[in-house]
Amino acid sequence: GAVVSQHPSRVICKSGTSVKIECRSLDFQATTMFWYRQFPKQSLMLMATSNEGSKATYEQGVEKDKFLINHASLTLSTLTVTSAHPEDSSFYICSAAGTAKDTQYFGPGTRLTVL
């Protein structure tokens, strides 16, 4: 099956700093990648859709200037949480659309803790 990796798996940072999370599709090319956030005991919430070579599409209520998304190649998308605050602490998960566009393959997630 398709493999998606994320790095780092866990990050702890101070309030006000920026954190970059990488999402890579290892064995397939993903023209579309998705970024989700998951709070404890809640479902995944889509933050944005990232298309290679174009601007990301953000969901309502997600600040595009705070959550910067770059999808520079068919195998890599990055999410940068700028000026992170404790309320940004969450589990961030990316996914990539495979050749069958109606399925998504998820990365292992990145647990962000902002002190």
Added chain:
Amino acid sequence: QKEVEQDPGPLSVPEGAIVSLNCTYSNSAFQYFMWYRQYSRKGPELLMYTYSSGNKEDGRFTAQVDKSSKYISLFIRDSQPSDSATYLCAMIAGSGGYQKVTFGTGTKLQVIP
């Protein structure tokens, strides 16, 4: 009302039992239905994917879709302790270039040895 409703559980069953996990939905535009398994502190793993009403079987897993009732189920036969995880139903409306997925809240399953 949420677009997708899923009982959060937890659901505890003895090893070997048949598990039934369910989701209901309100958006008749949903055409593609998926079940994901998520272990603690891990990303979701795709288990089953279907787009038509009826049953789809894969090993010990059977996915059932009833579009007329807007109801989907995942059955796990001969459940094992390794099946203990959170199971998320997910749905997509249409198959255009923008594949927004709507997830249920997940049902936490515990299979007791």
